[in-house]
Amino acid sequence: MNFLHNGRPPVIREASFSPMPRRPLQLEPKKRYDTDLLKILGSLNVCSKEWVIRQYDHEVQSGSVVKPLVGAHRDGPSDAAVVRPDLRSPRGIVLGCGMNPRYADFDPYWMAASAIDEAVRNCICVGADPARMAILDNFCWGNTERPDVLGSLVRAALACHDVAVAWSTPFISGKDSLNNEFSHIDSSGRRQTVSIPPSLLISALGQIDDVSAAVTMDAKEAGNLIYLVGRTREEMGGSHFVFVNGLAGGDAPQVDLAAAPRIFAAVHSAIARRLVRSCHDLSEGGLAVAAAEMAFAGDRGMELDLSVLREAAGIDDVGTLLFSESNTRFLAEVPAVHRVEFESLFADLPLALVGRLTDHKRFVVAGDENSAVIDSSLADLNLAWKSPLAWD
Secondary structure (H helix, E strand, C coil): CCCHHHHHHHCCCCCCCCCCCCCCCCCCCCCCCCHHHHHHCCCCEEEEEEEEHCCCCCHHHHCCEEEEEEECCCEEEEECCCCCCCCCCEEEEEEEECHHHHHCCCCHHHHHHHHHHHHHHHHHEEEEEEEEEEEEEEEECCCCHHHHHHHHHHHHHHHHHHHHHHHHHEEEEEECCCCCEEEEEECCCEEEEEEECEEEEEEEEEEEHHHHHHHHHHCCCCCEEEEEEEEEECCCCCHHHHHHHHCCCCCHHHHHHCCHHHHHHHHHHHHCCCCCCEECCCCEEEEEEEHHHHHHHHHEEEECCHHHHHHCCCCCHHHHHCCCCCCCCCEEEHHHHHHHHHHHCCCCCEEEEEEECCCCCCCEEEHHHHHHEEEEEEHHHHHHHHCCCCCC
């Protein structure tokens, strides 16, 4: 072992990192945000991947409990997969992922932390216990012979260490794919190099004691309440709202390493007590996209009111409330009979009652003075989500 670890000369490289200068983000108030929501649902990072999913077998040995696509018509985006390896046992394995390379444009540290947060909360959404979670990394980077590229890799690795230690969530495996660059001679005879953006995919592996208690993200029953768990911040940097509108600037989402485990534990407790009918994480597109996906996946109307969230978050801008991509947030569908018990689990944690499910097939969000800032049919939302990669 001494020879394996110490028997060769160490490779020493120079790494440097320079934070990107902060650029303020100017958001113009709008009366309606229907078009923005449709654009984000139709963006290639968010839209339905059914065309790809249907080409692979996710029914091996009939052990799939929660599949990649769920809901009333089996076409909603599942947060994570639940697999039952031993059909004689009720226990299950939960698999989820997290990734958003756009945050690396601001700071690879928070890009990596956000990927871990997303992967873990995806698993929690379906019922996995956050106290028994393991993660894996998949780094894809450019040429790390360059100090600035290696510096960005070091920043991401530091975040992986810090989050794993803070949450007692071990890395059990991983891989890297470095030097992802391509050089060519352009039409003017100049040599050009194209490098992929720093990208980190995190996969999370969890456990669920009883697969019959697994929860899916599709809305279930009219009259049930919709809660937003977690704190919404003015973190629009790298967001899909900024992307689809051709904007730049702002602050990328960060992760509160101390608060997140407490929120994770409370959400898991609510699901384990069977208080939650559906649960969905907020990631690309923020609140508006997560809520719309829940609604059209369950073929249930939804009405949201931003007034409580505005007060809780201390944010007046409607666009930020709708599309901020702050981490450690969940949407939970709770029957009214469980309201008191559910709210008691979040007594000292950020929680906002933001809406309810309805019988009519529309997704409606009330902004200022009860005027609708979004009022779209579920059919239009679902079509926007499915069209970009539609398959026959």
